Amino acid sequence: MRHYDLVVLGTGSGNMLLSEEFADLRTAIVEPGRFGGTCLNRGCIPSKMFVLTADAVEDARAAKRLGVHAGVDTVDWKAVRDRVFNRIDPIHESGLEYRRRSGVDVYTEEGRFVAPKVLQVGAERITADTFVVAIGSRPVVPDIPGLDTVPYHTSDTIMRIDEVPPSLVVLGGGFIAAEFSHVFSAFGADVTIVQRGPRLLMAEDEQVSARFTELAALRHRVLLDATTTSVARHGDGVAVTVELPDGGEQVIEAAMLLVSVGRRPNTDRLDATAGGLELDEHGHILADSAYRTSVPGVWALGDVVNHFQLKHMANAESRVVQHNVLHPEDVRTLTNTVAPHAVFTSPQIASVGLTEQAARRRGTDFLVSVRDYSDTAYGWALEDTTSFAKVLADPADRTILGAHIIGPQAATLIQPLIQAMSLGLTVDQVARDVLYIHPALTEVVEQALLAL
Template sequence: MRHYDLVILGMGSGNMLLTEEFAHLRTAIVEADRFGGTCLNRGCIPSKMFVVTADAVEEAESALRLGVRAHVDPVEWKAVRDRIFRHIDPLHDSAVDYRRKSGVDVYLSEARFIAPKVLEVDGEQMTADTIVVAVGSRPIVPNTPGLDSVKYHTSDTVMRIDELPASMAVLGGGFIAAEFGHVFSAFGVKVTILQRGPRLLMAEDEQVSARFTELAAQRSRVLLNATVTSVAPHGDGVSVNVACPDGQHVVEADSLLVCVGRTPNTDRLNAAAGGLELDKHGHVVTDSAYRTSVPGVWGLGDAVNHFQLKHMANAESRVVRHNLLHPQDLRTLTNRVAPHAVFTNPQIASVGLTEQEARRRGMDYLVSVRDYAATAYGWALEDTGSFAKVLANPADRRLLGAHVIGPQAATLIQPLIQAMALGSTVDQVAGDVLYIHPALTEVVEQALLAL
């Protein structure tokens, strides 16, 4: 039985742990798929590279609002796809080679606990003084009748298809559905989105969610309050039976994309045998320092938290690295407010409380909404649908939440994230800072000043 000082399970954000401070340890890393995890290979990075291409298409097609006549020839899907993965695919082999040359044992296989702090990998048993569980998550595949009889895609596979379908049914209405709905509709695919709830992006602020649903319905068919009752083959494609408030619908499409959420990969670890406590969603339970229920075993990323955000996993990796190196000086994340963005069209970004959550909690709050169209740069964009929204506590005058829908939302929200993290008051971030005129950041400034 091999023994290690440190074993890391999962090479997404887990790969960030291994800095030169650990070079003196006997270390192993175990990855069942590819180095870089979901983000690099099947998630954030390639999807945003597709989004940038889709943005370019839609910007050209909408340029007439600026007095520019432009058109887009059919998108060369294979050229776009191959350009993207030509950047990404070589990184796995180079990462494995780098780790092995630096003296780390690399196992390209699945690990399972057979006892606390005892793992089985490739039929071998190994133990370790310290284990970090960072095995990530995967797409949920629902138990929809007939789904196993048709060809379908998830976010793991849809970016590598060989040909663009003429039509696509998208099962789900969250982040992934919004982003891929944007990409494929921009590329000329006839997209139908099937959403169980009354709006798309239900986790967003109601006002943002409603505006996005309205805009998405202008470019795609959107069925709301829709329950998929069954799926069946239809020629080379699929037939989806959907129950809606106005009756039954049959959606026929050449391709089906299933994106109804993600689940942690902890079920593949035999976590119970390892003594790890899991919550009802399958996440490894940790304390604020990311220690699990087993001394010497730590966790981070999608296997631990519910955010499913790469920047959160990266922050957790930095905390865990410090705690492994300095067990007498444990750190926690200093800011638990987790911002996020949805890279669809229009782009969306959010941090903190939504207005509906503030109401649900019975909190006192002030709210301000400012349209892009109220700013000089918004005029330049001829933007009529975007806005920034901020909520604040009237007692201490600090921000409770911020929500932006429109061009560059993920960038515009950053000073509001910093204000919340640093405890700045609305007065400080609105009045004590100069905002460049006539930059788009004035929409943030104006929303704050109105508070």
Template sequence: PMHDDAVAYRRANGVDVFAGSARFVEPKVVEVLDGEHAGERLTADNIVVTVGSRPAVPPIPGLDTVPYLTSDTIMRIDEVPRSLLVLGGGFIAAELGHVFEAFGAAVTIVQRGPRLLMAEDVEISTTYTRLARNRFTVLTNAAITRVERTATGMRAQVRTTKGATPSDVWIEADALLVATGRIPNTDRFDAAGAGGLELDAHGHIVVNAYLQSNVPGVWSFGDVANHFQLKHMANAERRVLSHNLQHPHELRPGPAYAAPHAVFADPQIASIGMTEEQVVAAGLPHVISRKRYADVAYGWALEDTTSFVKVIADPTTRLLHGAHIIGPQAALLIQPLLQARMLGQTVDQVARDVVYIHPALSEAVENALLELP
């Protein structure tokens, strides 16, 4: 719910705020379901649907008997648990596992796949998983099959598969974090039914490049309409949508060409474009260069032995297919590679037509580009 101060601020600036839940009762007509305006129906020439997403919670026996945490709730707890069991191996698990281990919790991560951060380039994912085992107990090829409450917290039955024979083990923890992704909230306001909105197979509102839905005058962006689940992508879409609402005859497309992301764990990870595996699967011609942080002055000074920059490019057009970084400041170092991909600059332009400051860590990016065949 919106804080009282936030509501007061908006009302003071001419915005009507209807506190409560709502649903479509017909296309472009929304009914307030509760609160002081319950039963009131609203319509407009333009409606923007930005209801976001919520944590996906798997149907695990006993989970409803345990006060489990999600990414929506864990940062609001009053004290750090002594032990934290994390279900899931994606960016939420990596980031929050990092936070709570740094606070002193003993963290165990249960991941159904063979590595953590499976959506990353395999080299990046493999390196991160190896390093994560130095901080966390990491169980891969594993799943929680049952959860029970205990006097001090909870315990979970974890089934691991190594070879052909699965085995079960019980793990106790003070708290359980469910980090198995997020789902759009379209089912909570009858978007596809009374609202008439087209949804994709995952429940997201289908929009075109200009963020328009199939219902004229209904627009959408953010987690409810895209698969990125990234605040910076929603921010970029919001700017586009603001322009399009104010300039209906000069529509701008949204930022669909590239969706950069970063994982704020330790080590950091940042990525733009295709992984090596995606490039190979697509049959695209490519060349690859890798540069260790340790090979440039700043990385040498850090005594870094695990971090690297990886760039993948088309050997003919010299355009980037993708770039992937693991190590300190990865989210900053990816920026020139992101700009190259989004602005159509060649790897040679980015490598040779600009000057990189010495001894900054960005020299790892420079040298990775310079060493592309």
């Protein structure tokens, strides 16, 4: 039985831990998949490279509103795909070799706890003074009759297909469904979205969610309040039977099926409970604000411990855990509880803090301001008629409670509002004490703040 000072499980944000400060420790990494984790290999990075291409296609087709008569002859899917993965795939081998050259033992089989701080990896059993669990999450595969009898894709696999299907059924209405529906629609697929709820992107502010649903329905076939009751083969594709809100059924035939109904933490694959780790009802590891688990000397970070499933959150947690492992007598916590996110679909969406419906549900007093892109000079240049920025503020202390933007460059436009929330600045400070470039699109943020 080999013993280590530190064992890190997972090479997404967990791989960021091993800085030069750990050089004198005997360390090991356990990674049965590819170095870089979900984000690099099958998540945020490759998907956004596809999204950028889809945006270029959509911009070309929409240019006629600006007086530019352009079009798209073809989209070379294989060239796009290979550009993405020819850049990403070599990182696995280089990461693996780098760690081994630097004296870190790398185990490439799956690890499972057999007792607290005792890990079975293949035929070997290892122990350590300190474990960091950062094994991430994976797509949920729902229990739908017939699903196990048909070929289907999840976000793990769909980016590596050989050609764009003529038609695609997407089960789910969240981030992943929205982004891939945009990509494949732009590339020529006839997309049908099957969503159990009354709107797409239900976690967003209701006003944003409603606007996105309205716009998505102009590009895709969108079935709302619909339940998938069964799936069957249909030729080389699939037939998806859907129960509609009126009680009727509809069969949707398509060349390909994408299942994107959520993600689950990988704690079951780890036998976390055998390792003494306490879990919540969703399977996430319970940890305190310093990311200590129920087992002394075992820390956890990323998708396996939080519900955000955001790479930037996992990276911030990794920095905190890195300090705490090195300085257990002086632990830090992630003091910034503001967790922004973006959905890179069309139109782009970004959000931080309370939604209006959450504020009402909590009984939180708030002021709200909504400003259309079309109220700004740059919005005129874009000929934009559907995008807006929305800001909620506390009427007593005048700090920002939440911000929600739908439209071009939303993920960039929201950043000053994130900073204001993180630093505790008031609406007045951010609106009046800062100069906003005219006629930049950031004026939509300025105008929303001034209205408050």
